[in-house]
Amino acid sequence: MKQKTQVADIDRSLYDFRYEEDAADLLASGITPAIIREISEEKGDPEWMRNFRLHSLEIFAKTEMPPWGPSVAGLDLDNIVTYIRPKSRMNTDWNDVPENIKETFERLGIPQAERESLAGVGAQYDSELVYHNVRKEVAESGVVYTDLESAMHDPRYAEMIRTHFMKLVPPTDHKFAALHGAVWSGGSFVYVPAGVRLEIPLQSYFRLNAKGAGQFEHTLIIVEDDAYLHFIEGCSAPKYYEAGLHAGCVELYVGKRSTLRYSTIENWSKNMYNLNTKRAVVAEGGRIEWVSGSFGSHVSYLYPMSILNGRGAHAEFTGITFAGKGQNLDTGAKILHNAPETSSHIDTKSISKGGGISTFRSAVTVAEKAIGSRSSVSCESLMLDSISRSDTVPVMDIRTDKADIGHEAKIGRISDDAVFYLMSRGLDEQSARAMIVSGFADNVSKELPLEYAMEMNNLIRLEMTGSIG
Amino acid sequence: MATTFRIQPAAPTFRWLGVNGTERNLPAQLPAPVRISGQTAAVRVNVSADAAYTVTGGQTVIMDIHAAQAYLQTHLQADAGEKIKLVQIFHGDAVCSRLTADLDDLAEVELVQIYLRGSDTVSDNAVNMDGRKSVFTSYIGYLQDGDSQLDINLNVVQRGKKSASATDVRGVLRERAQKVFRGTIDFQQGAAGASGAEREDVLLTDETVINKTVPVILCAEEDVAGTHGATVGQLDAREIFYLQSRGIPEAQIRELIAQTKLGGIIRHIGDAETERAVWKLLGREDADAAELES
Numbered sequence: 001m002k003q004k005t006q007v008a009d010i011d012r013s014l015y016d017f018r019y020e021e022d023a024a025d026l027l028a029s030g031i032t033p034a035i036i037r038e039i040s041e042e043k044g045d046p047e048w049m050r051n052f053r054l055h056s057l058e059i060f061a062k063t064e065m066p067p068w069g070p071s072v073a074g075l076d077l078d079n080i081v082t083y084i085r086p087k088s089r090m091n092t093d094w095n096d097v098p099e100n101i102k103e104t105f106e107r108l109g110i111p112q113a114e115r116e117s118l119a120g121v122g123a124q125y126d127s128e129l130v131y132h133n134v135r136k137e138v139a140e141s142g143v144v145y146t147d148l149e150s151a152m153h154d155p156r157y158a159e160m161i162r163t164h165f166m167k168l169v170p171p172t173d174h175k176f177a178a179l180h181g182a183v184w185s186g187g188s189f190v191y192v193p194a195g196v197r198l199e200i201p202l203q204s205y206f207r208l209n210a211k212g213a214g215q216f217e218h219t220l221i222i223v224e225d226d227a228y229l230h231f232i233e234g235c236s237a238p239k240y241y242e243a244g245l246h247a248g249c250v251e252l253y254v255g256k257r258s259t260l261r262y263s264t265i266e267n268w269s270k271n272m273y274n275l276n277t278k279r280a281v282v283a284e285g286g287r288i289e290w291v292s293g294s295f296g297s298h299v300s301y302l303y304p305m306s307i308l309n310g311r312g313a314h315a316e317f318t319g320i321t322f323a324g325k326g327q328n329l330d331t332g333a334k335i336l337h338n339a340p341e342t343s344s345h346i347d348t349k350s351i352s353k354g355g356g357i358s359t360f361r362s363a364v365t366v367a368e369k370a371i372g373s374r375s376s377v378s379c380e381s382l383m384l385d386s387i388s389r390s391d392t393v394p395v396m397d398i399r400t401d402k403a404d405i406g407h408e409a410k411i412g413r414i415s416d417d418a419v420f421y422l423m424s425r426g427l428d429e430q431s432a433r434a435m436i437v438s439g440f441a442d443n444v445s446k447e448l449p450l451e452y453a454m455e456m457n458n459l460i461r462l463e464m465t466g467s468i469g
Numbered sequence: 470m471a472t473t474f475r476i477q478p479a480a481p482t483f484r485w486l487g488v489n490g491t492e493r494n495l496p497a498q499l500p501a502p503v504r505i506s507g508q509t510a511a512v513r514v515n516v517s518a519d520a521a522y523t524v525t526g527g528q529t530v531i532m533d534i535h536a537a538q539a540y541l542q543t544h545l546q547a548d549a550g551e552k553i554k555l556v557q558i559f560h561g562d563a564v565c566s567r568l569t570a571d572l573d574d575l576a577e578v579e580l581v582q583i584y585l586r587g588s589d590t591v592s593d594n595a596v597n598m599d600g601r602k603s604v605f606t607s608y609i610g611y612l613q614d615g616d617s618q619l620d621i622n623l624n625v626v627q628r629g630k631k632s633a634s635a636t637d638v639r640g641v642l643r644e645r646a647q648k649v650f651r652g653t654i655d656f657q658q659g660a661a662g663a664s665g666a667e668r669e670d671v672l673l674t675d676e677t678v679i680n681k682t683v684p685v686i687l688c689a690e691e692d693v694a695g696t697h698g699a700t701v702g703q704l705d706a707r708e709i710f711y712l713q714s715r716g717i718p719e720a721q722i723r724e725l726i727a728q729t730k731l732g733g734i735i736r737h738i739g740d741a742e743t744e745r746a747v748w749k750l751l752g753r754e755d756a757d758a759a760e761l762e763s
Contacts, residue, residue, distance in 0.1 A: 067481065068482055068484070361482055365486075383688060389688065389689050390688045391686065394685075395488055395682070396680070396683075398673065400673070400676050401673035403703065404700075404701075404703065405699075405700065406700050407682070407697070408697070408698050409697040410696050410697075411695040
């Protein structure tokens with residue numbers, strides 16, 4: 001009897017440990033003006049931010065849920081805890097971090113990564129940053145890497161925060177952007193001065209430990225002209241039966257002739273709704289490179305957007321999505337060509353198995369003034385069984401005759417010819433299939449630093465079992 | 470009282486893109502469908518007002534749609550092993566067309582649609598391939614200029630085992646023309662061994678055009694092969710330079726290239742008289758169809 005080769009779900013045991021929260025640390029669940037004021041009070045917001053939060057709440061109340069994506073019916077916003085008081089103030093010495101939080105991040109390998117391959121690290125536990133550190137030589141070059149709240153209260157950066165915060169992603173963008181504007185907490189602020197090239201990456205890691213809670217960190221990065229930065233973002237949470245919510249926001253400003261590479265390995269647990277918004281604006285000759293691996297979450301809406309505002313600006317999006325049992329991951333990218341001679345490339349892969357649903361969704365828009373622009377989109381989907389789904393929904397909106405736009409999409413199963421070829425080179429069928437599936441993710445892993453590529457490969461952990469008939 | 474003609478895409482997306490459907494008001498009373506079947510020769514139909522047709526197997530039908538503000542409804546019923554070919558030439562104004570097709574086992578449907586300069590044409594095409602080894606092939610061409618607006622939706626649903634679909638779309642947008650083409654291949658569970666391919670090639674010749682291309686693949690079956698491709702672009706400067714060096718004025722070159730783009734679709738009409746008529750609509754009365762398509 002023929003038995004199908006099995007590809008295992010991602011092994012999540014590494015991430016599924018947790019600590020009980022003290023109920024006194026949790027603000028009441030729900031989203032009301034009183035709770036927003038309480039969050040603002042807890043955080044010592046300046047007046048403009050308190051008003052911004054309350055205004056965002058009004059927009060949130062008036063805005064409808066998006067009608068086109070995966071269902072978020074399982075998300076009861078009245079029962080989501082939007083803020084958890086920190087057990088510790090922000091530390092710059094790892095030894096000062098509370099023991100259970102320290103253990104959490106040590107199990108996730110964060111301090112080790114900092115020692116070995118990072119220029120700086122930020123670690124957020126529930127609603128607040130608990131650790132932030134940057135190498136001395138990096139700080140001396142003028143690079144600022146700190147938590148957003150500290151920057152907002154620092155006279156040197158306060159005005160910069162005020163003029164950039166939620167200007168790229170306004171609260172009117174969509175319902176969860178409005179929610180973010182109302183309840184945001186934590187996240188990082190990075191400033192790279194003109195001419196500084198940071199050759200080793202910075203990393204922020206976000207851990208949501210509390211049950212039935214939300215995480216709403218805000219990442220704001222400003223890279224001035226002729227500079228380079230690689231920023232890595234990781235996230236995870238233990239699994240609960242209650243729905244959790246991640247509605248973070250990332251705003252990136254890339255200066256003239258600068259490059260910003262933004263890499264994400266997203267591995268939220270399967271009770272999480274990941275409704276995250278990321279956006280970059282790129283000036284003349286600048287470059288934004290997104291590298292994205294989406295493995296976790298119950299439901300994801302994630303489409304990093306690149307606004308190419310300067311002549312010759314370039315955007316690149318490289319992503320992989322793995323949707324297993326119980327997951328509905330709606331991911332992709334948006335590019336706006338808004339200046340002459342801009343260019344973009346989207347290269348994505350998706351894998352669906354065990355009833356998982358993976359949707360690639362994109363929008364490439366070329367404005368009237370973007371003459372001489374070019375864009376290419378390539379998306380490939382691999383179906384590992386017939387109880388899963390894989391959809392691709394791209395849109396191209398072209399408003400000039402002086403542009404060249406291409407799109408290619410392919411969907412299918414593991415090629416029998418490829419399996420046969422590898423078997424003819426001495427591999428058994430099981431190993432051949434495993435190799436093909438691993439190779440499918442190669443577009444992302446080769447774009448990551450070695451340590452993170454290994455983490456991603458561990459995440460996928462494609463185990464092949466069963467006899468081959 | 471008017472009824473509403475509505476295009477609802479198989480997979481809606483970001484609202485701000487404005488591709489999640491369209492609506493038009495229609496007269497409440499639509500005519501009863503005329504049945505076309507059992508004819509050995511191709512049947513020619515002139516559509517100059519609201520009309521409805523049902524076409525059954527073994528039939529070739531050529532529709533010349535020159536009505537203004539009209540609703541056309543066409544159903545193709547291809548039973549087991551039957552073949553239908555439908556050619557639709559749209560050159561009226563404000564036409565709403567709805568085409569449905571059902572394909573049984575081993576049935577084959579070939580659809581050729583050409584949209585020429587009609588303003589505000591809306592065309593919704595739904596193809597159900599329930600039949601095992603059924604085959605659907607479509608060739609769609611358009612040339613839109615002035616302030617014309619064209620909205621085409623093609624949704625090919627493949628449930629039949631080893632069913633095969635192929636769609637070739639080529640078009641030209643000029644002046645202030647606007648166009649949306651949504652092409653969906655929907656592989657449903659059970660369509661093992663099915664294949665689907667779709668390609669759209671769009672030439673834009675003026676900076677005021679708006680082109681929206683939405684190539685969708687939906688897949689709930691493992692054992693399928695689906696591909697989608699789209700290219701949207703401008704006239705090739707090298708091509709223009711070469712032809713200019715042969716003494717042809719640029720305006721004429723642009724016209725020639727645009728017509729050549731459509732030639733690849735027109736040749737699939739397969740009826741010399743209709744092909745000549747289409748070339749005439751394109752302003753080419755000086756050559757025979759075979760020469761223009763070569």
